[in-house]
Amino acid sequence: MHISEGVLTVPVLLAGAGGAMLGLAVGLRHMDVQEIPRVALLTAAFFVASLVHIPIGPSNAHLVLNGILGILLGWTAFPAIFIGLFFQAVLFQFGGFTTLGINTLNMAVPSVVMGALARPALRSNSGIFSLVMAGIAGAGAIIMSAAMVAGSLSLSGDPFVPVSRLIFAAHIPIAIIEGVLSVLIISFLLKTKPEVIKG
Amino acid sequence: MTCEHFALGESILHSADPRVKLLLAAGYAVVTVGLESLEGQILALLGGLLLVIGAHLSLKEILRRLFVVNLFVLMLWLILPWTTTGSGVVHWGPVVITSEGLNLALSITLKCNTIILANLALLSTSTIFSLTHALAHLRVPSKIVQLIFFSWRYFHVIDSEFHRMNHAIKVRGFKPGSNLHTYRTYAHLIGTLFVKSLERGESVHKAMLCRGFDGTFWLLSHFYLRPSDICLGCLTATYLLLVIGIEWSSPWH
Numbered sequence: 001m002h003i004s005e006g007v008l009t010v011p012v013l014l015a016g017a018g019g020a021m022l023g024l025a026v027g028l029r030h031m032d033v034q035e036i037p038r039v040a041l042l043t044a045a046f047f048v049a050s051l052v053h054i055p056i057g058p059s060n061a062h063l064v065l066n067g068i069l070g071i072l073l074g075w076t077a078f079p080a081i082f083i084g085l086f087f088q089a090v091l092f093q094f095g096g097f098t099t100l101g102i103n104t105l106n107m108a109v110p111s112v113v114m115g116a117l118a119r120p121a122l123r124s125n126s127g128i129f130s131l132v133m134a135g136i137a138g139a140g141a142i143i144m145s146a147a148m149v150a151g152s153l154s155l156s157g158d159p160f161v162p163v164s165r166l167i168f169a170a171h172i173p174i175a176i177i178e179g180v181l182s183v184l185i186i187s188f189l190l191k192t193k194p195e196v197i198k199g
Numbered sequence: 200m201t202c203e204h205f206a207l208g209e210s211i212l213h214s215a216d217p218r219v220k221l222l223l224a225a226g227y228a229v230v231t232v233g234l235e236s237l238e239g240q241i242l243a244l245l246g247g248l249l250l251v252i253g254a255h256l257s258l259k260e261i262l263r264r265l266f267v268v269n270l271f272v273l274m275l276w277l278i279l280p281w282t283t284t285g286s287g288v289v290h291w292g293p294v295v296i297t298s299e300g301l302n303l304a305l306s307i308t309l310k311c312n313t314i315i316l317a318n319l320a321l322l323s324t325s326t327i328f329s330l331t332h333a334l335a336h337l338r339v340p341s342k343i344v345q346l347i348f349f350s351w352r353y354f355h356v357i358d359s360e361f362h363r364m365n366h367a368i369k370v371r372g373f374k375p376g377s378n379l380h381t382y383r384t385y386a387h388l389i390g391t392l393f394v395k396s397l398e399r400g401e402s403v404h405k406a407m408l409c410r411g412f413d414g415t416f417w418l419l420s421h422f423y424l425r426p427s428d429i430c431l432g433c434l435t436a437t438y439l440l441l442v443i444g445i446e447w448s449s450p451w452h
Binding site: 004005006007010013024028031033034036037038039040041042043044045047048049051052054055056057063065072079080082083086087089090091092093094096097098157158159160161162163166177180181184185188189192193196 | 271283284308310318342383388404407412
């Protein structure tokens with residue numbers, strides 16, 4: 001879910017870059033240097049997972065998993081997402097230098113918010129409630145990201161409003177799949193390595 | 200899996216100092232995004248083409264990259280011309296194609312492709328490791344540099360782990376479809392990947408502590424500005440100034 005280069009107007013790009021830098025600064029402050037290997041390995045795992053294509057009906061979608069990322073990493077999701085997007089920009093030319101900020105912001109803010117929302121429930125119990133919260137976080141992060149992408153397009157000019165509506169609508173099935181997968185992934189992690197989530 | 204298709208090569212751009220290339224790529228993207236005149240945008244695109252020609256990259260692979268990104272641009276061409284208000288060029292019943300809409304789509308197409316070409320020529324001709332080094336030399340915060348470095352180092356390890364498990368489920372007769380079984384299988388696959396990478400992260404950390412890791416990222420390779428790097432930097436910077444000059448003197452501005 002990234003906006004290509006050359007589409008957004010300069011004020012939107014600048015605001016995105018500023019917001020992303022702020023988020024990165026907070027994320028890095030929350031991370032001790034000794035945590036670098038753990039965070040880096042999870043970043044790599046998320047980058048690999050984001051290359052997986054999941055069938056949805058006749059089509060397929062690649063995973064984003066920013067809800068789970070927020071649950072596992074909290075504020076550190078900011079640098080993790082920034083690095084994922086940096087790799088994509090250099091390796092595949094998806095997004096690029098000027099959109100790195102706004103794309104990071106659009107994916108990382110939902111990640112941090114949904115992580116913060118679901119973590120208390122996941123820490124305090126492992127029953128059905130925690131799985132519901134995992135699903136809400138997984139689907140909610142995609143919906144929120146799609147809304148932010150649509151918002152940044154709309155802010156770049158009225159002609160983009162129909163495009164942004166289309167993009168938002170296209171993400172609803174993806175959000176449902178992400179929600180289902182988040183429930184299944186969290187329930188797997190709670191069974192096999194609960195300390196990952198319980199901290 | 201190797202994604203650094205373009206990093207191997209012997210062109211001037213491949214051997215150039217990655218610090219210079221990073222700064223030029225950033226400058227090129229920033230200037231291009233701000234362009235409003237058609238002349239400026241076309242000139243910037245020409246510059247991008249020149250850079251890609253200078254990098255001697257495989258034409259087939261470049262076209263493949265451009266094709267993927269231009270799918271999004273194509274969607275804009277299908278929507279923007281009739282959603283933008285302005286003077287109509289073509290009227291089909293209630294649908295009015297405006298020249299403002301066509302201009303907007305054209306401008307996005309030019310800018311998007313220009314930045315991709317410049318990035319291909321300037322960034323993709325370096326390995327991620329040398330870009331990481333260059334970032335460290337350009338005083339990007341050490342924590343970010345180390346995260347990029349380690350994520351890239353272990354991306355390959357985790358990717359091959361993933362492919363091993365993917366082969367294993369295929370050998371056992373797994374066929375993906377739109378059903379809960381598929382989603383559960385993928386969820387367990389990804390969950391296992393997370394558990395394995397967290398465990399590997401712990402052992403990597405312990406191994407680093409044994410070697411005296413205290414958070415410092417030691418830079419072993421250093422870059423030296425050569426005359427050819429200064430030439431490349433000055434030439435590209437002059438070209439960008441020319442683009443800005445054309446932009447300002449254009450009646451569009």
